[in-house]
Amino acid sequence: MVGGADDENSRRRWPRRVYEVGEEPDPRFTFANERTFLAWIRTALALVAAGIALEALEVPAQTAARVPLVLVLALLGAASSSVAFVRWARAERALRQSKPLPAPALAPVLAFGLAVLAVTIGVVFLTSL
Incomplete structure (x- = not known):
């Protein structure tokens, strides 16, 4: 771009x-x-909404189990939202420079974290029956 x-x-x-x-x-x-x-923003919103739902519906009934689950969901949502912007900026910059796109750093962490969280929620539900 030259002037103008x-x-x-x-x-x-x-x-x-x-x-x-x-x-x-x-x-x-x-x-x-x-x-x-x-x-990524929709994913972050869904994670935060899931945490709010767990707390609002008091599921599971044990506060000792519910509070950490809610916090993990909220933190994963916050991380997804924050990293989404950084990832967008890095990808856009790479596109402008005709360079390879950066690897998604949060995707493996989020996938593993949600798998562990899902198993934990399942175990808590089964033990509360």
């Missing part, structure tokens, strides 16, 4: 560390990156 409206447009866009490098990628790739970001 494109330079002014890139200076107004945030975060600057993403938009100040490289060239505009194919819009289809940018939109795909945004859809991935929104999918």
Whole structure:
């Protein structure tokens, strides 16, 4: 970009560390990156909602089991939301520089964490019967 409206447009866009490098990628790739970001945000919202539901419905009935489960769900939701933006920015920057996309750092942690959480909830329910 040499002078003109494109330079002014890139200076107004945030975060600057993403938009100040490289060239505009194919819009289809940018939109795909945004859809991935929104999918992570939906995941974060679902995790937080699940934690709120466990607490609001007092399920499981034992507070000693419920509180840690709620906290883990809320923390996984917060982590998903935070990492979603960082992942979007890293991917957008890579697209602008025609570099390989970064590997998703949170996906394995989230998958393993949810598996452990699901087993824990199942065990707590079975022991409370």
